[in-house]
Amino acid sequence: MLPKTFMQQFFLSEGSVMVMPIREVLKITTTPRPQTDMTQARSSQEQASSSVSAANPSLLKEQVSLLYRDSNTYYQLGMGCALVCCTLLWSYQAHPILIAWLVCYALLTFGGIQLNKKFNRQCDNAPKSLQHWKKLFTLGGVLVGSCWGILITFLTPEDSLFHQSAVAICMTGLALYASAIFSAILMTYLGFVLPAFLPLIITEFISPNPLISPYILTIFLAFLLYASWRNHLFLKDSLSAKVHNQQLLETMAKEQARTEALNQQLEQEIQYRRQTEHQLQQAQLTLEQQVEDRTLALSQSNQKLQSAIEQQRQTSLELEKSRQRYSKAVEASQLGLWEWDLSTDEIFHSHFEQLFGYSDREIPHFMGHLKPLVHPDDYPSMRRALIANLKGTTEQFKSQFRIEHKSGEWRWLEDSGRVIERDSTGKALKMIGTRRDITDQVKTDEKLRLAWQAFESSSEAVFILDEHFQITTINQAFQQITGYNSKELQGQAFDSSPLWQMDTALTERIKQQLLQLGAWEGELVEQRKNGDVFPEWLKVYRVTSQQGEKSHYVGMFSDLTQRKKAEEKLSYLANYDDLTGVANRNLFKDRLHMAINHARLNRSKVALLLLDIDRFKAINNTLGHDVGDQLLQELANRLTTHVHQVDTIARLGADEFALILDQYNSQDEVEKLAQQVSELVHTPYMIDEHELIVSSSIGISLFPKHTRGLNILVNQADLARNKVKQLGGSGIEFYTEELQTGSLERLKMENDLRKALQRDELCVYYQPKVCLKENRITEAEALVRWNHPESGLISPGSFIPIAEETGLISPIGEQVFIKSCQQIREWLDKGMHIKLSVNLAAQQLLHGDLVGFVRQSIQDANIPPELIELELTESSLIEDPEHTIKTLEKIKALGVTLAIDDFGTGYSSLSYLQRFPLDILKVDRSFLKDIHSSDPQQATLTKAIIALGHNLDMKIVAEGVETRAQLEFLTSQNCDYAQGFYISPPVPAQTFFELVENFNA
Incomplete structure (x- = not known):
C-alpha cells in the first residue's frame, strides 16, 4: 500500500540519521491502520469491468x-x-x-x-x-x-x-x-x-x-x-x-475519485503519523518535520509534473490542428509547393503530378528537366525572372508561362518564390515557392477581353444599367449615335437621363416587364445631344447572377432614321404612281377594299368609275411618249383639282384611271359626276405647242346593287367601259346584267364543270421553279387544267372565274391538292424530291376544316409536309384577317410552307404582310415585264420588293420570266427562285419528270 511503501522508503533514506531503536520503528509500523485502500481498488476494477461490458x-x-x-x-x-x-x-x-x-x-x-x-x-x-x-x-x-x-x-x-x-x-x-x-x-x-x-x-x-x-x-x-x-x-x-x-x-472520473480517495488515505496516514509522532515524543518531532517537508515537496513536484505533461499535450494538439488546417488550406488553394536545393539541383514538389502529369521521378531536377516542357516563347522571360531573383536583383521570383502537360495539352502556370538561404558569398543555396494552374483564369481573361472588344466595336449602341436602373457603361456606338459621352450619362437613372424622354407610365411598364419577363423591346423616338430627333428600336434584357439574383440590365438600340426613310420611299413607290402622283393599283385596291368594308358596316353605297382615254395609243405613236406622259399628268392634275366628291383617284395602267365615290345617294348623282369627269377630259390641252382634244370611255359599277365582291366590282366596271369602247368611245355606261355576254355558255360551262368534278376530268400540270443559286429545278407549281370531252384541254382562265362565282372553287382546290400529294408520293418512290406549291382559294380558307383536310391529305399520301407549299392570293388574306391568321398558323404548324402570290399588285402586299405567317413572296409578272424599259422606276420597285422580302426573312419567287434578260436581272438581285415560260410552260407529270432529270443532269 502507498502509505506503507512511502514510509519504508522514507525510513531507509534517512536511516543514517535515525536515533530511534529499530525495535521502536517496527512497533510503530505494525500498528493497525485503515484498510480502505484495498477495498477501493477492488471496487474500481469492478466498475471498469462493468463499463466495458456495457459498451x-x-x-x-x-x-x-x-x-x-x-x-x-x-x-x-x-x-x-x-x-x-x-x-x-x-x-x-x-x-x-x-x-x-x-x-x-x-x-x-x-x-x-x-x-x-x-x-x-x-x-x-x-x-x-x-x-x-x-x-x-x-x-x-x-x-x-x-x-x-x-x-x-x-x-x-x-x-x-x-x-x-x-x-x-x-x-x-x-x-x-x-x-x-x-x-x-x-x-x-x-x-x-x-x-x-x-x-x-x-x-x-x-x-x-x-x-x-x-x-x-x-x-x-x-x-x-x-x-x-x-x-x-x-x-x-x-x-x-x-x-x-x-x-x-x-x-477517468472513477480514477480521479480513486486518486481523491488515496489522497484522503494519505491524509489519514499523515494524521496517523502525527499521532505516532506525538507518541515518539520530542525525538520524533524532527522526523515528523522532515516527513512533512518531503511530502510537500513531492506534492509540488507531482503538480509541476502534471502541469508540464498537460501543457505538452495541449501544445501537441494545437500543433496537430495547425498542421491539419495548413494542409487543408494548401489543398483548397490548389497550390503546388516547391523547394529547390540548388547545391544538388533536387526539388521537392507537392501536387506535381496534378499540375504536370508527370511523377517526381520523371522530373527530378528543377531547370534541366523543366526546360523542354516550357513553351519556347515563355521560357526566356521565366529564366530571366528566375536568374534575377537568384542574383538578388529582385526580392521575389514571379512568372507566368505555358507548360506542356503529359497529355499534350498546353496549360498556363504561375510560379512565385524567393531565395531563403545563401552562402557567405551571396550565392543562392535554397529556394522555396508556390506554383498554381491559371489556365482557367487565362481563358476567362481572354473571354472578357473579347467580350469587351465586341462591346466596344458593336455597330449598335449598347449600355449597361445597374440593379437600380442607373447607367454604368456605354460603348462607342452609343456615343456616336447620341452625342453623349460616358461622363455625361454615368450614374444617371434610365428614366431621367436627357436621352430618353419617357413618361412615367411607359417607364413603369418597361421596369415591370423587365422584372417579370426579363426583357422589353419597342420603338421610341428620342433626341440627340444636338437636339435632333431620331427613331430607335430599343431592347433591354435583365442579367442575373449565378445565384439567380438580378444584377444588371443590358440595353441596345440602333438608329432607325435611314430605315424609316427607305420604308417611306418604298411605301410611296408601292402606293403612288410616280408619273402622275395619284394612287397606283395597290393603293386603289386598298381604298376600294376599305370603302366596301365601310359600306357593309354602315349599309351605304360605293360607286366605281373606270376611265380610259380614247385613242391614247395614237397620241403616243404620233407625238411621242413624252407628250403622252404630259397628257396623263395634266389629266391627273385636273381630276385631283376639280373632282372633290370622290374618295380616291388612281392610275391603274397606261391611260387607265379609276375613281371611287363613297356614300352616294342616287345613281343620278353618280352619272352627274361621270359627266363632270368626261367634260374635264374633253377640255383641250396645250402640250409642247400641241393642242390636244381627247375623249374618255367611262364604265361604272355600283355596290351593293351590282355585286358584293371587290374583284367582281372591278370586272363589272371594266365590262361597262369596254361596252363604251365597242360603241366608239366618248361615253358613259353603267353595268347591267345584259353586259354579261355569253350567259348561256357560262351556264353550260358551270354544268359541265360540276360533271367534270364527278368524272375526274380535271388534271394537274406542273410548271418548274429553278433555284437560281444552284441552277437546279427543286420546286414546281401545280396548275389545274380541264380535259373537256368535247372542247379538249381548257385553261383555268376560262373556268376558274365561274368556279369562284358558283362556289365550285373549293372542291376543285381539294382535288388539285389531293392529286398533288399523290404525285409527290409517286415522285418520291422514283427518287425525286420536288416541292409542290398549290394555289389556295379564299373560299377554301374561310369555309370548312381546311387544317384537317390538309393534315389528312398529307397523311393519306404519306409524304413529308415540308414538300407542300400553299399559295394564297391577296383577296383570301383580307376577307377575314383574324380568322385567316389563326388558320394559317395551324397549317404552318403542320410543317407546310406558305406563300403570297402576285405580290405588289394588291391591297395586302405591304400593310398586311407582316401580320401573316408567310415564308415565300412571289413577285407578280407585271414587275418583270418592263424592267428593261425606259422607265427606271419599274426596275427600282422590283429591286425594292426583293430586298424587302429578304429583310423579312422570306424567300423570293419571281413568276412570269419570259426572257433571258429578266432571268439575269433576277440572278443579279439575289432572287431565290424563277418561274416562267422562258424556263418551261406547265407540262404533264411524266413530261415534268423527264424535264427535271434532263435539266438537273
Missing part, C-alpha cells in the same frame, strides 16, 4: 437514438413527396386508389412521428428495450418502403416515362436522405430500400418494353446499398469511438 448497450443506444433523432424530417419529407406523386398521378389513376394509398402513407407517417415522441419519453438503456425500439422502427421502414414499391409498381402508368421518372426521383431522394439516418443500423435501411425498389426492378425485368432499363435500376440499387453499407461502417466507427470516449471519461 455494446451504449453503442446500440447511440444507433437507436440516431434513428429516432432525425426521423420526423424523414417522415415529413416523405409525406411531401407522396403528395407530389399523387398530384402528378391524379389524372392517370383512379382517385379512390390514390386516396387510399395516400391515407395509408399518412397513417404510417403519423405513426412514425408518434413512435418518435414515445421513444423520447419512455426509452431506457436496457438492451431488451433498445432492441424493441429498433424492431419497431425497422417495421415502420419496411411498411413505408412497401408503400413506395406499391406506388411505382402498381399505381404509376407503365407507359409514361415522365411519371415513372418523377416517382423514381422522389423515391431516390427519400432513399438518399434515409441513407444518412437509417445506415446506423443496416438492416433498418435494407428494410426500407428493398421493398421500395425491388418490385420496380422485378417488374422492369418482366416487362417486354421497360421504360427504364432494369439493369440501370439494379446498378443504382447496388450503389445505394453499397453507399449505405459504407455509411453504416462510418457511423458505427464514429458511434463506437463516441461510446469509447464516454467510457474513457467515466474511467
Whole structure:
C-alpha cells in the first residue's frame, strides 16, 4: 500500500540519521491502520469491468437514438413527396386508389412521428428495450418502403416515362436522405430500400418494353446499398469511438475519485503519523518535520509534473490542428509547393503530378528537366525572372508561362518564390515557392477581353444599367449615335437621363416587364445631344447572377432614321404612281377594299368609275411618249383639282384611271359626276405647242346593287367601259346584267364543270421553279387544267372565274391538292424530291376544316409536309384577317410552307404582310415585264420588293420570266427562285419528270 511503501522508503533514506531503536520503528509500523485502500481498488476494477461490458448497450443506444433523432424530417419529407406523386398521378389513376394509398402513407407517417415522441419519453438503456425500439422502427421502414414499391409498381402508368421518372426521383431522394439516418443500423435501411425498389426492378425485368432499363435500376440499387453499407461502417466507427470516449471519461472520473480517495488515505496516514509522532515524543518531532517537508515537496513536484505533461499535450494538439488546417488550406488553394536545393539541383514538389502529369521521378531536377516542357516563347522571360531573383536583383521570383502537360495539352502556370538561404558569398543555396494552374483564369481573361472588344466595336449602341436602373457603361456606338459621352450619362437613372424622354407610365411598364419577363423591346423616338430627333428600336434584357439574383440590365438600340426613310420611299413607290402622283393599283385596291368594308358596316353605297382615254395609243405613236406622259399628268392634275366628291383617284395602267365615290345617294348623282369627269377630259390641252382634244370611255359599277365582291366590282366596271369602247368611245355606261355576254355558255360551262368534278376530268400540270443559286429545278407549281370531252384541254382562265362565282372553287382546290400529294408520293418512290406549291382559294380558307383536310391529305399520301407549299392570293388574306391568321398558323404548324402570290399588285402586299405567317413572296409578272424599259422606276420597285422580302426573312419567287434578260436581272438581285415560260410552260407529270432529270443532269 502507498502509505506503507512511502514510509519504508522514507525510513531507509534517512536511516543514517535515525536515533530511534529499530525495535521502536517496527512497533510503530505494525500498528493497525485503515484498510480502505484495498477495498477501493477492488471496487474500481469492478466498475471498469462493468463499463466495458456495457459498451455494446451504449453503442446500440447511440444507433437507436440516431434513428429516432432525425426521423420526423424523414417522415415529413416523405409525406411531401407522396403528395407530389399523387398530384402528378391524379389524372392517370383512379382517385379512390390514390386516396387510399395516400391515407395509408399518412397513417404510417403519423405513426412514425408518434413512435418518435414515445421513444423520447419512455426509452431506457436496457438492451431488451433498445432492441424493441429498433424492431419497431425497422417495421415502420419496411411498411413505408412497401408503400413506395406499391406506388411505382402498381399505381404509376407503365407507359409514361415522365411519371415513372418523377416517382423514381422522389423515391431516390427519400432513399438518399434515409441513407444518412437509417445506415446506423443496416438492416433498418435494407428494410426500407428493398421493398421500395425491388418490385420496380422485378417488374422492369418482366416487362417486354421497360421504360427504364432494369439493369440501370439494379446498378443504382447496388450503389445505394453499397453507399449505405459504407455509411453504416462510418457511423458505427464514429458511434463506437463516441461510446469509447464516454467510457474513457467515466474511467477517468472513477480514477480521479480513486486518486481523491488515496489522497484522503494519505491524509489519514499523515494524521496517523502525527499521532505516532506525538507518541515518539520530542525525538520524533524532527522526523515528523522532515516527513512533512518531503511530502510537500513531492506534492509540488507531482503538480509541476502534471502541469508540464498537460501543457505538452495541449501544445501537441494545437500543433496537430495547425498542421491539419495548413494542409487543408494548401489543398483548397490548389497550390503546388516547391523547394529547390540548388547545391544538388533536387526539388521537392507537392501536387506535381496534378499540375504536370508527370511523377517526381520523371522530373527530378528543377531547370534541366523543366526546360523542354516550357513553351519556347515563355521560357526566356521565366529564366530571366528566375536568374534575377537568384542574383538578388529582385526580392521575389514571379512568372507566368505555358507548360506542356503529359497529355499534350498546353496549360498556363504561375510560379512565385524567393531565395531563403545563401552562402557567405551571396550565392543562392535554397529556394522555396508556390506554383498554381491559371489556365482557367487565362481563358476567362481572354473571354472578357473579347467580350469587351465586341462591346466596344458593336455597330449598335449598347449600355449597361445597374440593379437600380442607373447607367454604368456605354460603348462607342452609343456615343456616336447620341452625342453623349460616358461622363455625361454615368450614374444617371434610365428614366431621367436627357436621352430618353419617357413618361412615367411607359417607364413603369418597361421596369415591370423587365422584372417579370426579363426583357422589353419597342420603338421610341428620342433626341440627340444636338437636339435632333431620331427613331430607335430599343431592347433591354435583365442579367442575373449565378445565384439567380438580378444584377444588371443590358440595353441596345440602333438608329432607325435611314430605315424609316427607305420604308417611306418604298411605301410611296408601292402606293403612288410616280408619273402622275395619284394612287397606283395597290393603293386603289386598298381604298376600294376599305370603302366596301365601310359600306357593309354602315349599309351605304360605293360607286366605281373606270376611265380610259380614247385613242391614247395614237397620241403616243404620233407625238411621242413624252407628250403622252404630259397628257396623263395634266389629266391627273385636273381630276385631283376639280373632282372633290370622290374618295380616291388612281392610275391603274397606261391611260387607265379609276375613281371611287363613297356614300352616294342616287345613281343620278353618280352619272352627274361621270359627266363632270368626261367634260374635264374633253377640255383641250396645250402640250409642247400641241393642242390636244381627247375623249374618255367611262364604265361604272355600283355596290351593293351590282355585286358584293371587290374583284367582281372591278370586272363589272371594266365590262361597262369596254361596252363604251365597242360603241366608239366618248361615253358613259353603267353595268347591267345584259353586259354579261355569253350567259348561256357560262351556264353550260358551270354544268359541265360540276360533271367534270364527278368524272375526274380535271388534271394537274406542273410548271418548274429553278433555284437560281444552284441552277437546279427543286420546286414546281401545280396548275389545274380541264380535259373537256368535247372542247379538249381548257385553261383555268376560262373556268376558274365561274368556279369562284358558283362556289365550285373549293372542291376543285381539294382535288388539285389531293392529286398533288399523290404525285409527290409517286415522285418520291422514283427518287425525286420536288416541292409542290398549290394555289389556295379564299373560299377554301374561310369555309370548312381546311387544317384537317390538309393534315389528312398529307397523311393519306404519306409524304413529308415540308414538300407542300400553299399559295394564297391577296383577296383570301383580307376577307377575314383574324380568322385567316389563326388558320394559317395551324397549317404552318403542320410543317407546310406558305406563300403570297402576285405580290405588289394588291391591297395586302405591304400593310398586311407582316401580320401573316408567310415564308415565300412571289413577285407578280407585271414587275418583270418592263424592267428593261425606259422607265427606271419599274426596275427600282422590283429591286425594292426583293430586298424587302429578304429583310423579312422570306424567300423570293419571281413568276412570269419570259426572257433571258429578266432571268439575269433576277440572278443579279439575289432572287431565290424563277418561274416562267422562258424556263418551261406547265407540262404533264411524266413530261415534268423527264424535264427535271434532263435539266438537273
